[in-house]
Amino acid sequence: MRTGAAAENQGAAWRRPRLIHMKHPVLIFLLLFALALPARAQDAFTAGLTGLGTGFNQTAESVDRLGASGDPRALPLLRALNDGRLLRRADGALLIRDGAGATDALTGAAADATGAEVVRLNNRVRVALRGALGRLQLVSPDPAERQAAAEAVFRSRSAENVPLLDTALARETVPAIRARIALALAASRLMANDPENKLLGVTALGATASPEARAVLLEARATNPAIAAQIEEAVAAIDQRLAVRRAAETLFQGLSLGSVLLLAALGLAVTFGVMGVINMAHGEFVMLGAYTTFIVQEALRGIPMLQPWSLPLAVPAAFLVTAACGAAMERGLIRHLYGRPLETLLMTFGVGMMIQQSVRLAFGAQNREIISPAWMQGTLMLPGDIAVTQNRLWILVFSLVILGLTVAAIRFTRFGLEMRAVTQKRAIASSMGIRTGRVDALTFAFGSGIAGIAGVALSQIDNVSPNLGTGYIIDSFLVVVFGGVGSLAGTLVGAFGLGTINKILEPWAGAVLAKVFVLVAAMLFIQRKPRGLFAQKGRAADA
Amino acid sequence: MIHRLPITRRAALAGFGAALAAPAIRPSFAQSAPIKVGVLHSLSGTMAISETALRDTVLMMVEAQNAAGGILGRRLEAVVVDPASNWPLFAEKARELLAVSKVDVTFGCWTSVSRKSVLPVFEELNGLLFYPVQYEGEEESKNIFYTGAAPNQQAIPAVEYLMGPDGGEAKRIALLGTDYVYPRTTNRILRAFLNSKGIPDSDILEEYTPFGHSDWQGIVSRVKRFAGEGKRTAIVSTINGDANVPFYRELGNQGIKAEDIPSVAFSVGEEELAGIDARPLVGHLAAWNYFMSVDSPANTQFKAMWQAYIKNPRRVTNDPMEATFTGFKMWAQAVAKAGTTAVDPVRTAMIGQKVDAPCGYTEEMHANHHLSKPVMIGEIQADGQFNIVWKTPNAIPAENWSPFIPENANRRRG
Incomplete structure (x- = not known):
């Protein structure tokens, strides 16, 4: 009985969805052909429609035909396909969904969408779609669309596009788009059959500093042995121009890693560097800051007006939350252990584990999603075509601003003055009427608050999970010790120095070994100079 | 050999409670000792993100089995321990489950390193582990x-x-992975496989990163450069755990589209995508033997059961959860067939067990202790679910000794 039921179920399982496997490609092809014959008599557009939504290969071919037709009616249809709004009804009718209703793709009349299925895409269809949309949008009145179209035509590169691009180039007035179209034209020329056109393409591509042009040239080298020498020359010319840019990008990556280290270490530079407290729960304060960001984001969900501001608003919120936790920890526990670094280390380590597990119980072990605002997504092109990712750039700027504010707070405020006084000579500061206990609490709260702010920034590039902090604690201590305990300038130089060295080493050694090298180098350095780059006097330095 | 255990107070109470609540439907378990089901998944540390859902899956199955009358008229009782993502602790906790709690079966482990750590314990004490x-x-x-x-x-x-x-039609492959035994062995097999398909070593890039790596700028730029050498390139990712989230975010930020450089991941499922904005990732791929989007009656039932148990209609299911579900059902069938929970008869009864799995196929346990499974390729959708773009027509049997690792290939059993 069991085997019978199993066989029956197996039969059901083998009934595959229609879209995944077309069992009879020949049959389908004949059918398409039969349909295409009378359709050709009508026009290229209706002929192009057959096959949409019958299988990935058929859909891709159909998209190619629609793109080649150049018919403006194809544009809304292909856009709908791209956005997942094109439906196919069981009777073969194609519908475009807009809002709640649907319209017939051919006639534009309202249509009944019951039982209609979305025409699905795979990467092959997406490639065809990009090329077809590119061809059709080259004449669009919207400059952004023309730019995207030039990009798409460049990627699809086919010799058939040469006349189309020629006319587009002649008509184009925006310089940036002209450049893109020229590049697409050169790449398409390279695909042409006559050697003259090919050479024109090679020369034009060789005059750029674009990695994509380089890839196109290398691709063409394999198939065109006749002009291999010219191609080599063009690639070498591009490589020369790219060398500077690559160096700049590596430098940016190093600075970006440095800024993350700086943010993570800055709070520690205050609590450990200035006060001499080994706070193993520092990473957990960073994590609390990230969770505060999540809470602020969720709280503002209902207020559309404030929503885009959730990230900036999270900064003060995270500062206050973690500063309060820090103050509580200092008053409740740490102050009883001053001068006993080993006990402080163990106690803060335990507190860190408790914070971590409480967060896991309260929020679950899963990652929490923080939505990146639009201005923190994508890549920004700096002058010289240096590509930098927006989120990293903002974090770099943010880390420097926070560093500036921290320095200002220590230098120019009364609290900073008292803090420095207590650090340098506690007894004298006390005899001058400074309440040293209060200053200790405030200093620890201040350092913890900075850790919380770091958490806001890190929520943009790392996972908001209960483990967030553990990954940063070792690096933070490394930066502070390497830079020189008690010196903010040392923390700055240490963070950026270690970040840059790491990123320069990474291409040679790989991510794992690069980190090992950096650790070994820092160890050797501290052996030679135990007080770090910028040795300073402080309670920790005196100890 | 049946473990004779004193009836614990909780078991007796629960049995008593069940008997009181529905004496007509539910059998009273109070007479016999419960069957103990060990759960050996990390509930803290870096793997907690993935493994807590598996603990919940086992607990759900235990509850469902008890509601259906238990097995052999005996109640099931789960014994949960937390090995805390600490590999040596896995071995200690396994020993505790087998020697102290005397569990009849254990469901557990995620990383290969944890499985390698408990394997000698299960062999020494003759336990039963479902991985x-x-x-x-x-x-x-x-x-x-x-x-x-x-x-x-x-x-x-x-x-x-x-x-x-x-x-x-990729001609160049970037193999990116986390630095431990699973990615390194898999990539070794893949490299041999690619070489056999005519892809030379110069067209293979292999990169490893530590657990929890978050700064992917350098590696993603290197892949971009690797792809710019004039041949179609694809990424094969064995990146594990939560390092995947910043990796995909970096792919999105550097504008790498699936149309240009597609990537296929072996350890990214619905659960991992739940913490990330999936819109820039549409079109990137993952290979599994089950996706939540599978359309089968068994899957509809599985999803409903999970969401009802966890009391959250938005919680997702994933492949390892499905494998836990299938393994549990097979074990329950094998115990029923053997008429005992003793390890040796159950092991014999396991071979040839079939289950209509949520993946929509009938999976069978073979003599090599592995299942026959279908293979599916899914594309990431904007909502974090997968659209299945390809799958094998049949469930295929496992080759646990790969023919691409020469020194072990001859260990294959017929």
Whole structure:
């Protein structure tokens, strides 16, 4: 009985969805052909429609035909396909969904969408779609669309596009788009059959500093042995121009890693560097800051007006939350252990584990999603075509601003003055009427608050999970010790120095070994100079 | 041999409660000792993100089995321990489950390193472990049943797909992974496989990163450069755990579209995508033996059961959860067939057990302790679900000894 039921179920399982496997490609092809014959008599557009939504290969071919037709009616249809709004009804009718209703793709009349299925895409269809949309949008009145179209035509590169691009180039007035179209034209020329056109393409591509042009040239080298020498020359010319840019990008990556280290270490530079407290729960304060960001984001969900501001608003919120936790920890526990670094280390380590597990119980072990605002997504092109990712750039700027504010707070405020006084000579500061206990609490709260702010920034590039902090604690201590305990300038130089060295080493050694090298180098350095780059006097330095 | 255990107070109470609540429907369990089900998944540390859902799956299955009358008229009782993502602690906790709690069966482990750590314990004390995650193969123990995929049920078909017309005819492959035994062994198998398909070593980039790596700028730029050498390139990712989130975010930020450089991942499922804005990732691929979007009656039932148990209609299911579900059902069937929970008869009864799995196929346990499984390739959708773009027509048997690892290939059993 069991085997019978199993066989029956197996039969059901083998009934595959229609879209995944077309069992009879020949049959389908004949059918398409039969349909295409009378359709050709009508026009290229209706002929192009057959096959949409019958299988990935058929859909891709159909998209190619629609793109080649150049018919403006194809544009809304292909856009709908791209956005997942094109439906196919069981009777073969194609519908475009807009809002709640649907319209017939051919006639534009309202249509009944019951039982209609979305025409699905795979990467092959997406490639065809990009090329077809590119061809059709080259004449669009919207400059952004023309730019995207030039990009798409460049990627699809086919010799058939040469006349189309020629006319587009002649008509184009925006310089940036002209450049893109020229590049697409050169790449398409390279695909042409006559050697003259090919050479024109090679020369034009060789005059750029674009990695994509380089890839196109290398691709063409394999198939065109006749002009291999010219191609080599063009690639070498591009490589020369790219060398500077690559160096700049590596430098940016190093600075970006440095800024993350700086943010993570800055709070520690205050609590450990200035006060001499080994706070193993520092990473957990960073994590609390990230969770505060999540809470602020969720709280503002209902207020559309404030929503885009959730990230900036999270900064003060995270500062206050973690500063309060820090103050509580200092008053409740740490102050009883001053001068006993080993006990402080163990106690803060335990507190860190408790914070971590409480967060896991309260929020679950899963990652929490923080939505990146639009201005923190994508890549920004700096002058010289240096590509930098927006989120990293903002974090770099943010880390420097926070560093500036921290320095200002220590230098120019009364609290900073008292803090420095207590650090340098506690007894004298006390005899001058400074309440040293209060200053200790405030200093620890201040350092913890900075850790919380770091958490806001890190929520943009790392996972908001209960483990967030553990990954940063070792690096933070490394930066502070390497830079020189008690010196903010040392923390700055240490963070950026270690970040840059790491990123320069990474291409040679790989991510794992690069980190090992950096650790070994820092160890050797501290052996030679135990007080770090910028040795300073402080309670920790005196100890 | 049946473990005779004193009836615990809680078991007696629960049995008593059940008997009181529905004496007509539910049998009273109070007479016999409960069957103990060990749960050995990390509930803290870096793997907690993935493994807590598996603990919940086992607890759900235990509850459902008890509601259906238990097995052999006996109640099931779960014994949960927390090995805390600490590999040596896994071995200690396994020993505790077997020697102190005297469990009849254990469901557990995620990473291969944790499985390697508990294997000698299960063999020494003759325990029974169900391991529910895809892994690198090259292992076979009489005390372990592997309900996840072997490399030929996931990695190799996925790479073949990338090299085929639908996957973009890739000629250059970047193998990115986390630095431990699973990615390194899988990539070793894949490298041998790619070489056999005519892809030279110069067209393969292999990169490893530590657990929890978050700064992917350098590696993603290197892949971009690697792809710019004039041949179609694809990424094969064995990146594990939460390092995936910043990796995909970096891919999105650097503008790498699936149309240009598709990537296929072996350890990214619905659960991992739940913490990330999936819109920039549409079109990137993952290979598994089950996706939440599978359309089958068994899956509809499985999803409803899970969401009802966890009391959250938005919680997702994933492949290792399905493998846990399937493994549990097979074990329950085998115990019923053997008429006892003793390890040796159950082990014999396990071979040939079939379950209509939520993946929509009938999976069978073979003599090599591995399942026959279908292979599916899914595309990431904007909502974090997968759209299945390719799957094998049949469930295929596992080759746990890969023919691409020469020194072990002859260990294959017929």
